[in-house]
C-alpha cells in the first residue's frame with residue numbers, strides 16, 4: 001500500500017520512517033529534535049517527541065504508534081499512550097509520547113529511532129441501540145472472573 005508522506009522542516013536531513021528488516025511490521029520513526037539538542041527524560045517524566053513527518057493514510061486505515069521493545073527492555077522507555085492512534089484524517093506532525101519508567105535519565109537526540117508505526121485496517125462500527133442484549137455463559141463476569149492461576153483456578 002502506498003501512503004503519502006511529507007517531510008517537515010525539522011525532518012529535513014533525517015531518513016524517512018523505514019522498515020528495519022524485510023519482515024518488520026513497523027516503520028521506525030526518527031526523533032526530529034533540533035540538531036545538537038539533547039532531550040533528557042528523567043525517571044517518571046514524559047515528553048512529546050516530534051518525528052518530522054506528516055502522513056495521509058487512506059480512508060479505512062489507521063496507524064498505530066507503538067513502543068520499540070529495545071528501548072523498553074534496556075531503559076524502561078515506552079510509549080505512554082500505546083498504541084497511539086494516527087487517524088486517516090490527521091494531517092499534523094506525527095509525534096511520539098514517550099515516558100521513562102526506568103530508574104535512570106534517558107537521553108534522546110536527533111535521529112534516534114524512538115517508536116514504530118504499524119499501519120492497520122479499521123473496522124467502523126454502526127451502533128444499533130437495543131433494549132436487551134443476548135445472554136452468554138460469561139454474562140457480566142470479567143476482570144479475572146474465570147480465575148487468575150495458570151490452571152484456571
Ligand SMILES: O=c1ccn([C@H]2C[C@H](O)[C@@H](COP(=O)(O)OP(=O)(O)OP(=O)(O)O)O2)c(=O)[nH]1
Pocket residue numbers: 065081083084085086087088090093094095096097
Ligand atoms: O501518539 C500519538 C497519538 C495521536 N497523534 C495524533 C494523530 C491523531 O490522529 C491525533 C489525535 O489523536 P487522538 O485521537 O488519540 O487524540 P484525542 O486525545 O482523542 O484528541 P482529538 O480530540 O484531537 O482527537 O493526534 C500522534 O501524533 N501521536
